[in-house]
Amino acid sequence: MTFAFPAAQLLSFLAYLIGAAAACVGAVFIARNGETGRRDKRPMLLALALSAGWASLCAALGPNSLEARLLGTLRDLAWLFVIYRLFANDGRSHTQVAVPMLAAVLAFVTMLQPAVIILAASSPTALRVSWSFHLIVAIGALVLLHNLYLGAAMRSRVALQWTIAGIGMYWIFELNLFLSAALSAQTDPVLNVLRGIVLLPLAVCVGVGATAGAENMRLRTSRAVTFQLLSLTLIGLYLAAMVGLAWLATRFGGDIARIVQIGSLVAAIAASVALLPSRRFRGWTRVMLLKHLFRHRYDYRAEWLRFTETIGNAGEGGGRSLHERVAKALADITESPASVLFLPNDQGGLAETANWRWSNLADGGATLPEPLCDTMERRNLIIDVVSETEGAEAMVLPDWLRSEQRAWAVVPLLHFGRLTGAVLLARPDYPRKLDWEDFDLLKIVGRQLASYLAEEAGQRALLEAAQFDDFSRRIAFVMHDIKNLASQLSLLARNAERHADNPAFRTDMLITLRTGSDRLELLLARLGRYGTGGQAECQLLDLVSVARNVASRFVAIHPVVVAGEASCAVMADGAALEQAIVHICQNAIDASEPGEPVLLDIQRDDRGGILEIVDAGSGMTAEFVRDGLFKPFVSSKQGGFGIGALEARELVAAMGGRLEVQSRTGTGTRFSIILPLAKADEVTNQRDEAAAA
Numbered sequence: 097m098t099f100a101f102p103a104a105q106l107l108s109f110l111a112y113l114i115g116a117a118a119a120c121v122g123a124v125f126i127a128r129n130g131e132t133g134r135r136d137k138r139p140m141l142l143a144l145a146l147s148a149g150w151a152s153l154c155a156a157l158g159p160n161s162l163e164a165r166l167l168g169t170l171r172d173l174a175w176l177f178v179i180y181r182l183f184a185n186d187g188r189s190h191t192q193v194a195v196p197m198l199a200a201v202l203a204f205v206t207m208l209q210p211a212v213i214i215l216a217a218s219s220p221t222a223l224r225v226s227w228s229f230h231l232i233v234a235i236g237a238l239v240l241l242h243n244l245y246l247g248a249a250m251r252s253r254v255a256l257q258w259t260i261a262g263i264g265m266y267w268i269f270e271l272n273l274f275l276s277a278a279l280s281a282q283t284d285p286v287l288n289v290l291r292g293i294v295l296l297p298l299a300v301c302v303g304v305g306a307t308a309g310a311e312n313m314r315l316r317t318s319r320a321v322t323f324q325l326l327s328l329t330l331i332g333l334y335l336a337a338m339v340g341l342a343w344l345a346t347r348f349g350g351d352i353a354r355i356v357q358i359g360s361l362v363a364a365i366a367a368s369v370a371l372l373p374s375r376r377f378r379g380w381t382r383v384m385l386l387k388h389l390f391r392h393r394y395d396y397r398a399e400w401l402r403f404t405e406t407i408g409n410a411g412e413g414g415g416r417s418l419h420e421r422v423a424k425a426l427a428d429i430t431e432s433p434a435s436v437l438f439l440p441n442d443q444g445g446l447a448e449t450a451n452w453r454w455s456n457l458a459d460g461g462a463t464l465p466e467p468l469c470d471t472m473e474r475r476n477l478i479i480d481v482v483s484e485t486e487g488a489e490a491m492v493l494p495d496w497l498r499s500e501q502r503a504w505a506v507v508p509l510l511h512f513g514r515l516t517g518a519v520l521l522a523r524p525d526y527p528r529k530l531d532w533e534d535f536d537l538l539k540i541v542g543r544q545l546a547s548y549l550a551e552e553a554g555q556r557a558l559l560e561a562a563q564f565d566d567f568s569r570r571i572a573f574v575m576h577d578i579k580n581l582a583s584q585l586s587l588l589a590r591n592a593e594r595h596a597d598n599p600a601f602r603t604d605m606l607i608t609l610r611t612g613s614d615r616l617e618l619l620l621a622r623l624g625r626y627g628t629g630g631q632a633e634c635q636l637l638d639l640v641s642v643a644r645n646v647a648s649r650f651v652a653i654h655p656v657v658v659a660g661e662a663s664c665a666v667m668a669d670g671a672a673l674e675q676a677i678v679h680i681c682q683n684a685i686d687a688s689e690p691g692e693p694v695l696l697d698i699q700r701d702d703r704g705g706i707l708e709i710v711d712a713g714s715g716m717t718a719e720f721v722r723d724g725l726f727k728p729f730v731s732s733k734q735g736g737f738g739i740g741a742l743e744a745r746e747l748v749a750a751m752g753g754r755l756e757v758q759s760r761t762g763t764g765t766r767f768s769i770i771l772p773l774a775k776a777d778e779v780t781n782q783r784d785e786a787a788a789a
Contacts, residue, residue, distance in 0.1 A: 108289045109155050115295030116151035119144045122299030130306040136181035136259075140302060143174035151292050159288050162213065169209040172233060175263060176202055179240045182259065195240065202236040205229050224281075227274045234271040238264065255305070262301025269294045394537055399429055403541065407548060418552050419450035422545050426507060426519045427452060429541060430534065434502065434522040438464050439549075445469055446518050454522060458496035464506070464518060468492040472508040473515035478538055479506035480530050482523075505530060507538045509546035516546045516553075575739070580682050584608065587653050604652035611649045634751055636774045637673065639664040639705050643696040646677045650694075654685045660698035665774040666705035668751045673771075676747040676755075679740035680709045680767045687713030687765065704753070705771045712764040721757055 123144035130137050150171045153164040180199045209229055215222035241264050248256055273291065277283040406425040410416050416424075419437050427435035434454035438446035444466040448457060471477055471492060481493070481503040497503055497520075504523040509516050519542070588608055595601035640663055647656040677696075684694045688711045695710040716725065726742050744767075745755045752772055759765040 105158075108159065108292070111289050112151045112155035112159070112292030115292035116148045116155060118296040118299040119148035119151060122303045123148065125303045126306045129303075134306070135184045136178055137306065139174065139178045139181045140306060143171065143178050144299065144302070146171040146174045147295055147298075151295055154292060159291065160283075162217065165213045166210055169206055169213070172206050172209075173203060175266070176206065176233070176237060179237060179244065179263065182244055182256065183240075195243070198236060198240060202233050202240075205232055205236075224278065227278045230270060230274040231278065234267045234274065237267040238271070241267070257305070258301045259305030262298045262305065265301070266294055266298045394429070394533065396537075399537075402428055403544075407545075417450060418548065420452055422509075422517075422549065423450055423452040423519055426538070426541060426545065427521055429537065430505075430521055431524045432504065432521040433525065436462065436520040438462075438518045438520065440515075440517070446515075449517075454502070454520075457500070457520075462496055462520075463494070464497075465492065465494055468494070469515055469518075472506070472518065473510065473513075476508065476510060476539060478508065478530070478535050481505060482527075483529075505538075507542050509542045509549065511543070511546035511550045516549050519545075580678070580740075583682075584653055591652065601652065607648065608652045634667040634669055637666055637668050637670055639666050639668075639707055639771070640698050642668075642670065642673055643677065643698060643707060646674055646681060647696060649678065650681065650685065654688070655691065655693040656681060656685075656696060657693045658696045658698070661700060664698050664700050664705045666771040667774050668753070668771050669747075672747045672751060673769075676744040676769065677707065677709065679744045680769075683740055684709055684711035684713065684765065684767075687711055687715075689713070700773065703770050704773050707769045707771075709767040709769075710764065715761045715763050715765055716759040717761055718759075721759055725757065 123141050126137065126140055126144070130140075146167065150164060150167045153161065153167055157164055176199060180196070183195050206229070209226060212222050212226045212229065216226050241260050245253060245256060245260050269287075269291065273283065273287045276287060403425050406428060407418075407421055410418075410421070419439070423435040423437040427433070434452060436451040436454050436457055437449050439449040441447035441463065443463075446464040446469055448462040451457065468479075472479065479493070481497060481500075497506075502522045503520060504527075505521045507519045507521065509518060588605060591601070592605060640658065640661060643658045647658050650656045681694055681696075688694060692712055695708070697708040697710060699706045699708065726745055741757075748755045748769055748771070754770050756768040756770065757765070758768075
């Protein structure tokens with residue numbers, strides 16, 4: 097068995113089926129979630145149930161069937177009763193006599209419908225009477241809804257708005273449907289199909305309105321959506337005007353039609369060319385819409401998002417400085433085409449520091465004098481340049497500002513009550529007078545921008561302090577190295593007085609002097625590298641050879657013994673590694689008794705190549721090792737700089753290694769320099785190069 101529906105009947109069937117389903121879902125929702133104690137809850141359930149039944153009959157038998165039209169009468173009565181019970185929620189159904197009287201009249205007219213509907217099957221006049229009755233009932237229902245909303249208390253209005261919107265939408269549609277039928281002597285087939293769809297928004301609105309939290313649910317459109325809707329409305333009006341002109345052209349015909357067509361086209365082109373590119377016209381339109389459609393001029397959420405995006409985005413390649421972004425962020429808020437940022441100068445005023453789209457202001461010498469800055473700081477005053485030039489504040493405005501035609505407002509940037517800068521804004525494309533909302537928002541944004549500028553200034557000060565600290569550390573390293581060399585030469589001079597005639601001593605003395613000279617040259621070469629924190633240039637080294645070179649430097653001063661592995665290849669910077677070992681050896685010698693040897697022990701394990709500098713001196717406490725050993729200017733020796741261990745650790749770390757310390761008071765100290773081992777292929781290549789040489 098198959099069914100064949102024409103397209104119009106299929107659309108009508110689907111529309112009424114959707115309406116029936118929406119009414120059923122709405123009734124179930126209100127039964128489960130509706131606010132208890134409301135006098136309109138049961139009538140609402142009844143009205144939705146009758147609406148669902150009516151839509152079902154329309155889907156099955158057609159909207160013009162006798163059964164559907166009769167059930168539609170009961171549906172209208174139910175919705176009229178719902179309106180009456182809405183008045184009863186706050187007692188107005190008894191205090192306002194006109195309400196029950198009008199409701200009774202409308203109910204009486206509706207109850208006449210069944211008889212008229214039956215007669216309409218054979219009499220066109222009865223059908224027109226039925227349409228008239230529908231019009232009377234629809235108009236009366238809208239009047240009741242109007243009085244219901246206007247007479248309610250403010251809190252009740254908020255709770256009723258959803259229910260009134262849904263029921264009002266239903267009766268407005270009924271009014272248009274039967275007004276069209278009365279004027280054209282037939283029902284519009286398109287409106288007849290849409291009649292079932294109307295139950296969907298009706299069920300949604302009354303369902304929301306029946307819940308306890310209806311007063312907290314408000315439909316709010318963003319400003320962007322509002323402007324888009326206005327644009328669509330204007331487009332619709334334009335199309336309607338074009339349709340009307342086309343109808344006039346076809347009605348009159350001839351040359352008049354041709355003139356209307358060409359004139360409309362020329363007017364549209366002229367308006368588009370003259371108005372749409374004009375920034376002044378767009379600015380005027382925006383100001384008028386914001387003034388008359390919204391409670392506040394600014395969309396604070398959109399402004400805050402744009403503000404944070406401007407401040408946080410330095411542009412492609414980071415070419416836009418913070419100062420320029422500060423000026424732009426404030427200009428964006430007021431739609432100013434340009435702005436200038438002023439920051440403190442040496443004369444107590446503010447000088448131009450950065451600008452956004454505003455060049456050659458006062459030939460690059462624009463400044464805000466100290467009296468004006470004091471006024472803005474003391475009063476947190478935004479200078480309205482246009483207004484203040486006519487008042488008392490004109491006495492402190494500089495000449496260049498009074499003569500600048502684009503100047504509009506000067507916004508102070510206050511941080512904890514202190515003026516950290518100011519921003520000069522250019523006049524918008526459509527000039528307007530600043531009001532309280534502008535002042536409040538600009539002051540808040542000014543404080544936020546001042547905090548960003550203060551943070552940037554603090555970071556710059558920290559960077560300068562770090563640079564001075566780096567310089568001081570370099571000087572301390574140099575002083576420490578010079579002190580070590582001076583100590584060695586002083587000790588060498590004292591020994592020379594006793595052993596000058598010893599040929600072996602003279603040989604060792606020459607070696608020590610040559611080594612000291614090399615160390616001075618190395619110090620000058622490495623001076624620029626101190627404190628940079630960069631990575632050292634590592635190469636393949638034999639740790640045993642480096643240890644023996646260091647031991648040879650102390651031959652004439654103190655015994656230093658090399659032990660352990662015969663060879664250990666590591667990756668390190670030779671000069672930096674020798675410098676680190678010398679520092680630690682010198683400390684070990686200073687802590688040891690005269691003649692007590694210092695041991696340089698070379699080992700290797702899974703950690704890497706290890707050079708241990710071991711002494712049997714006085715040792716250090718655990719607290720000093722933890723809290724003071726690697727702190728600059730903290731030393732356990734009388735007159736020590738406290739730099740040697742710190743520099744040694746930094747030098748080793750720059751080579752990818754680490755420095756470990758073990759010490760015990762009265763027993764001695766063990767420093768372990770751990771460096772990465774060289775790879776086997778690198779060792780082989782070095783051996784091959786040595787053999788080839």
